[in-house]
Amino acid sequence: MLNLILFGPPGSGKGTHSLKLVDKYNLVHISTGDIFRSETSNKTELGLKAKSYMDKGALVPDELVIDMLFSVMDRHENAKGFVFDGFPRTLVQADKFDEMLNKKNMPISMVVSLEVSDDELIKRLVKRGIESGRSDDTEEVIKQRLDVYNKQTKPLLDYYKNKKLLQSVYGIGSIEEIFNSICERINGKR
Numbered sequence: 001m002l003n004l005i006l007f008g009p010p011g012s013g014k015g016t017h018s019l020k021l022v023d024k025y026n027l028v029h030i031s032t033g034d035i036f037r038s039e040t041s042n043k044t045e046l047g048l049k050a051k052s053y054m055d056k057g058a059l060v061p062d063e064l065v066i067d068m069l070f071s072v073m074d075r076h077e078n079a080k081g082f083v084f085d086g087f088p089r090t091l092v093q094a095d096k097f098d099e100m101l102n103k104k105n106m107p108i109s110m111v112v113s114l115e116v117s118d119d120e121l122i123k124r125l126v127k128r129g130i131e132s133g134r135s136d137d138t139e140e141v142i143k144q145r146l147d148v149y150n151k152q153t154k155p156l157l158d159y160y161k162n163k164k165l166l167q168s169v170y171g172i173g174s175i176e177e178i179f180n181s182i183c184e185r186i187n188g189k190r
């Protein structure tokens with residue numbers, strides 16, 4: 001199995017590269033943000049709860065995220081592997097995730113961290129907000145999301161570094177260039 005975590009701040013390109021990885025290695029894509037957005041547009045109970053946090057740039061509470069993620073994974077028992085995009089985002093999520101993966105005997109193969117400067121992130125997200133109308137891509141909410149990333153999510157870099165799973169990739173350049181560096185890391189480890 002190839003189980004990848006795509007890690008990085010908002011706007012670092014996790015979604016773009018996840019889709020390309022899914023295609024190339026025949027994996028199942030699990031984006032917690034996409035799932036919450038789809039639940040929100042379907043006005044489910046989970047979606048409405050999640051929206052109240054997302055609109056402020058805050059994280060959805062761990063328990064909601066974890067339950068949702070586990071049930072989505074259970075629907076893909078025969079998967080060749082997964083790309084986790086936007087999960088885990090807190091130490092609690094990472095610990096619970098580890099516990100669950102150990103039980104399933106399904107180790108994480110690699111954590112790919114996309115490195116992009118704050119200036120570039122803000123530029124990309126403001127542009128995405130204008131083009132897509134995504135409600136959390138406004139300058140004020142973007143700053144809040146970056147702050148939340150730095151405080152709550154960035155510590156996971158050390159967590160995965162200690163587990164010798166972390167691979168950092170420079171995330172500025174053409175999509176193809178960046179994607180090739182990601183694939184080199186993956187192929188080098190297999």
Ligand code: ADP
Binds near residue numbers: 033053054089
């Ligand atoms: P981005 O990486 O650009 O912030 P995402 O689509 O990954 O975009 O996430 C959008 C929002 O969804 C987050 O700001 C957060 O509110 C919520 N969210 C997504 N994944 C998680 C998670 N693992 N834990 C908590 N909240 C999450």
